Amino acid sequence: MSEEHHAALITGVAKPLQVGSVPTIQPMQGEVLIRNYAIAVQPLDAKMLLGSYSGAGSLHSFPAVFGSSGAGVVEKLGAGVTSLAFGDRVVFDTRAYTKADANRREGTWQQLVICDAATVAKIGEIAFEQAVLIDFPLQTAVAALHLFLGMGKPGNAGVEEKVLVWGSGGAVGSYAVQYAKSVGYTVVVTASVRDADRQKGLGASDVIDYKAADAVERLRELGPYKYLFTGSGDPVSQKALSSLLQPEGGKFASVLGGDMELPTNIERVYRPFSQAAQSEENGDFRAWWYGEYLPNVLQNNLVDPVKFTKRGGGLAALQQASADVFEGKVRGKIIINPQE
Ligand SMILES: NC(=O)c1ccc[n+]([C@@H]2O[C@H](COP(=O)([O-])OP(=O)(O)OC[C@H]3O[C@@H](n4cnc5c(N)ncnc54)[C@H](OP(=O)(O)O)[C@@H]3O)[C@@H](O)[C@H]2O)c1
Numbered sequence: 001m002s003e004e005h006h007a008a009l010i011t012g013v014a015k016p017l018q019v020g021s022v023p024t025i026q027p028m029q030g031e032v033l034i035r036n037y038a039i040a041v042q043p044l045d046a047k048m049l050l051g052s053y054s055g056a057g058s059l060h061s062f063p064a065v066f067g068s069s070g071a072g073v074v075e076k077l078g079a080g081v082t083s084l085a086f087g088d089r090v091v092f093d094t095r096a097y098t099k100a101d102a103n104r105r106e107g108t109w110q111q112l113v114i115c116d117a118a119t120v121a122k123i124g125e126i127a128f129e130q131a132v133l134i135d136f137p138l139q140t141a142v143a144a145l146h147l148f149l150g151m152g153k154p155g156n157a158g159v160e161e162k163v164l165v166w167g168s169g170g171a172v173g174s175y176a177v178q179y180a181k182s183v184g185y186t187v188v189v190t191a192s193v194r195d196a197d198r199q200k201g202l203g204a205s206d207v208i209d210y211k212a213a214d215a216v217e218r219l220r221e222l223g224p225y226k227y228l229f230t231g232s233g234d235p236v237s238q239k240a241l242s243s244l245l246q247p248e249g250g251k252f253a254s255v256l257g258g259d260m261e262l263p264t265n266i267e268r269v270y271r272p273f274s275q276a277a278q279s280e281e282n283g284d285f286r287a288w289w290y291g292e293y294l295p296n297v298l299q300n301n302l303v304d305p306v307k308f309t310k311r312g313g314g315l316a317a318l319q320q321a322s323a324d325v326f327e328g329k330v331r332g333k334i335i336i337n338p339q340e
Contacts, residue, residue: 006338007110008315009063014051017066017109019315025104025114027078032117034092036070038128039108040308040333041318042136044068044097044274046326049319065107068096068275069136070338071128072113074120081117083291091131091298092120093139098278109318111338118286119277121294129335131298133305136274137171138297139289141231142179143276144253147285148269149227152183153293159184164225166190166241167210167232168199171306171333172255176229177202178303188222190215190237202304216240228252233270235260242266307332314340 003024008017027033047053048066074088092115096107106114123131145151163180167173168189180187181203190210191199199207206222208215223244230237233256241252242262249265257270277286297303311317311334321334
């Protein structure tokens with residue numbers, strides 16, 4: 001009898017997910033099969049499931065399995081995989097949001113996940129929850145700052161310049177602060193007032209309330225900034241960063257796009273940063289991320305993770321969890337164990 005496992009299947013754009021049995025796909029050359037013990041629900045997942053993301057329909061043939069990262073244990077190795085072994089504890093990212101191939105169902109919203117061995121990092125003994133809390137949003141922040149804006153790698157002690165992270169309260173923003181600090185920059189942030197102490201603990205030199213009427217003015221006094229990033233990506237933040245770059249102009253990275261008008265001397269760098277390592281053209285970044293940087297960060301506790309809430313109920317809990325994330329009801333991340 002062929003092997004089966006449970007998956008949360010999406011049958012069409014904005015359709016509710018259905019949990020059911022699916023045949024387990026066997027790993028091909030260069031792939032591994034991973035038993036998945038932790039999913040962190042990301043805003044992207046919620047937007048995909050609830051149909052508000054414009055790519056939701058075009059990316060997939062249905063039924064599809066969403067979810068692009070997970071943490072678990074290597075169960076089977078495809079031909080040619082030498083970097084991993086049966087039983088390795090890992091965190092991993094899949095092509096769920098970059099490759100439309102319904103037959104291979106590469107999403108992490110299932111118990112056994114097929115994954116390219118090149119996008120798997122070993123995590124040693126740390127908890128699956130901790131690994132999955134960090135990987136996706138940290139990759140977003142590091143890809144934006146390092147790969148797309150050109151910031152260096154950690155260890156350049158003595159960098160004199162400043163970095164601005166707008167909206168550092170979320171996971172991406174919190175990790176952007178810590179990355180920029182680890183590279184050696186002085187990091188100025190905007191966050192909510194209640195989060196100021198945590199931001200200082202993460203390494204921010206100055207915390208400005210992003211709701212304050214004089215936020216841009218105060219940021220201008222603290223600048224200039226070598227790198228500018230908005231971890232909230234909203235129009236207010238994009239306009240603020242554009243204003244801070246005047247009169248010379250320049251570029252900033254944003255987690256979200258949008259069609260607001262920005263001055264012609266401004267370049268907004270908006271990409272699917274979270275999927276950067278899935279792209280062949282970023283092969284060097286991918287090798288560094290999974291082979292060196294991420295295992296080092298996780299195994300040596302170099303990043304303070306955001307808060308999380310564990311939600312019971314296994315895959316069936318994903319629908320409500322996504323709705324809660326979509327409606328902004330969740331601080332930190334919701335984590336679900338697909339084996340429950
Ligand atoms: N382009 C990409 O590759 C990519 C990748 C990952 C995420 N994203 C997008 O980035 C955004 C953040 O993701 P995340 O994982 O960091 O979310 P998250 O952890 O859920 O962060 C939400 C927090 O951001 C802060 N925030 C919300 N609206 C804000 C605003 N208008 N101005 C300033 N801060 C605001 C709030 O913190 P306080 O209440 O403390 O202020 C809120 O609790 C999402 O929209 C997501 O879709 C894009």
